[in-house]
Amino acid sequence: MNWTQAIVLAASLVGITVGWTYHYSNVTMNWTQARTWCRANFTDMVAIQNQQENDYLVSVLPQRNSSPYFWIGLTKTHASERWMWLGNNSTWVGSESWAENEPNNNRSSEFCVEMYTSERQNRGKWNDEKCNRLKYATCYKAQCTNTTCDGGRCHETINNVTCLCEPGFVGDRCQTVSVAAAVDCAPVPGPDHGELRCSSVNHTVNSTCHVTCSFGLLTITSTNITCQTNGLWTGPRPACASYKQALLAVAGSGAISTLCCICFCWMQHRKNNLKKKTLPVQCQDE
Numbered sequence: 001m002n003w004t005q006a007i008v009l010a011a012s013l014v015g016i017t018v019g020w021t022y023h024y025s026n027v028t029m030n031w032t033q034a035r036t037w038c039r040a041n042f043t044d045m046v047a048i049q050n051q052q053e054n055d056y057l058v059s060v061l062p063q064r065n066s067s068p069y070f071w072i073g074l075t076k077t078h079a080s081e082r083w084m085w086l087g088n089n090s091t092w093v094g095s096e097s098w099a100e101n102e103p104n105n106n107r108s109s110e111f112c113v114e115m116y117t118s119e120r121q122n123r124g125k126w127n128d129e130k131c132n133r134l135k136y137a138t139c140y141k142a143q144c145t146n147t148t149c150d151g152g153r154c155h156e157t158i159n160n161v162t163c164l165c166e167p168g169f170v171g172d173r174c175q176t177v178s179v180a181a182a183v184d185c186a187p188v189p190g191p192d193h194g195e196l197r198c199s200s201v202n203h204t205v206n207s208t209c210h211v212t213c214s215f216g217l218l219t220i221t222s223t224n225i226t227c228q229t230n231g232l233w234t235g236p237r238p239a240c241a242s243y244k245q246a247l248l249a250v251a252g253s254g255a256i257s258t259l260c261c262i263c264f265c266w267m268q269h270r271k272n273n274l275k276k277k278t279l280p281v282q283c284q285d286e
């Protein structure tokens with residue numbers, strides 16, 4: 001494999017969205033310990049929801065021709081209860097899942113389930129067992145997190161994570177606000193002494209309005225405003241003013257008060273010089 005191929009392969013692996021993955025232990029344990037081990041190292045013990053998942057799980061587990069086999073996340077606490085999966089308490093049991101003559105509840109105390117991975121017709125079939133027996137753990141690891149999908153719900157299957165977008169969101173991760181959901185901006189009144197020209201009658205997203213002031217007047221806001229995706233304009237209502245007004249507006253109140261203070265101090269300073277410094281002065285320019 002040359003470098004180009006290596007880079008292409010690396011990129012394609014990154015691009016593939018991975019769903020949940022299956023894992024198993026190398027040591028045997030009872031059912032409770034197996035679940036604890038799964039939760040400590042992965043997400044939880046496997047919960048199977050359909051035949052396809054069952055087939056896939058058995059395909060990734062090592063073949064074994066005698067006990068111990070593999071614990072799966074199907075259990076009950078009493079003989080009269082239905083079998084229930086960990087996770088969402090689903091009671092799915094396929095028509096061909098149990099091995100022949102199982103579940104037999106031998107000695108009325110088999111409340112946990114193992115999966116056979118032997119070579120022949122029992123491969124992938126289930127058997128009820130006593131929960132204190134020692135078998136290998138089978139676990140899954142989930143890939144969906146709270147941050148996987150921005151504007152949608154994360155849906156996970158074997159080897160596939162898909163973001164199911166809420167209305168108004170699009171993209172792999174529902175990260176983009178769709179055009180259909182974009183909000184028009186509110187109409188904006190023109191300036192008092194000028195004109196406003198807009199690129200869209202209904203002020204749709206990305207449309208722009210341009211202000212032109214009457215002769216001799218200046219714009220004291222930005223000359224263009226654009227309607228943003230959130231339905232708000234990029235700037236305030238455009239306004240026009242004379243040069244004098246514009247200067248004052250630009251100077252702002254802070255600048256004006258500084259100017260006044262300098263002025264006042266200078267006058268005080270002159271007055272004090274005339275009175276030969278009889279009054280204390282607070283200005284620093286002496």
Ligand SMILES: *[C@@H]1O[C@H](CO)[C@@H](O)[C@H](O)[C@H]1NC(C)=O
Nearest residue numbers: 077084085086087088089090
């Ligand atoms: C599943 O059932 C158990 C016991 O019946 C209950 O404690 C648990 O909340 C249930 N879980 C869900 C996700 O319904």
Ligand SMILES: *[C@@H]1O[C@H](CO)[C@@H](O)[C@H](O)[C@H]1NC(C)=O
Nearest residue numbers: 049087088089090091092156
């Ligand atoms: C349990 O979760 C699986 C996977 O998310 C889903 O396919 C199944 O319908 C759920 N079952 C119940 C009873 O909610």
Ligand SMILES: *[C@@H]1O[C@H](CO)[C@@H](O)[C@H](O)[C@H]1NC(C)=O
Nearest residue numbers: 101103104105106107108130
């Ligand atoms: C029930 O379990 C006993 C002891 O583990 C075993 O000898 C017997 O064959 C089992 N019966 C069935 C029907 O599996």
Ligand SMILES: *[C@@H]1O[C@H](CO)[C@@H](O)[C@H](O)[C@H]1NC(C)=O
Nearest residue numbers: 029030031032033131132133
């Ligand atoms: C599993 O093993 C643990 C530790 O040895 C023990 O405390 C627990 O009772 C066992 N559980 C079952 C169901 O046998």
Ligand SMILES: *[C@@H]1O[C@H](CO)[C@@H](O)[C@H](O)[C@H]1NC(C)=O
Nearest residue numbers: 016017155157159160161162
């Ligand atoms: C993943 O699942 C989604 C929805 O179930 C499906 O549309 C998509 O084709 C799947 N992607 C792959 C790579 O299997």
Ligand SMILES: *[C@@H]1O[C@H](CO)[C@@H](O)[C@H](O)[C@H]1NC(C)=O
Nearest residue numbers: 178179180182204205206229
């Ligand atoms: C607005 O413009 C941005 C950047 O040019 C573009 O990505 C977006 O799709 C546009 N939105 C609409 C609703 O036209």
Ligand SMILES: *[C@@H]1O[C@H](CO)[C@@H](O)[C@H](O)[C@H]1NC(C)=O
Nearest residue numbers: 184199200201202203204205
């Ligand atoms: C503007 O909005 C009105 C009312 O929603 C609609 O009837 C009209 O077709 C729209 N005009 C344009 C150019 O989209």
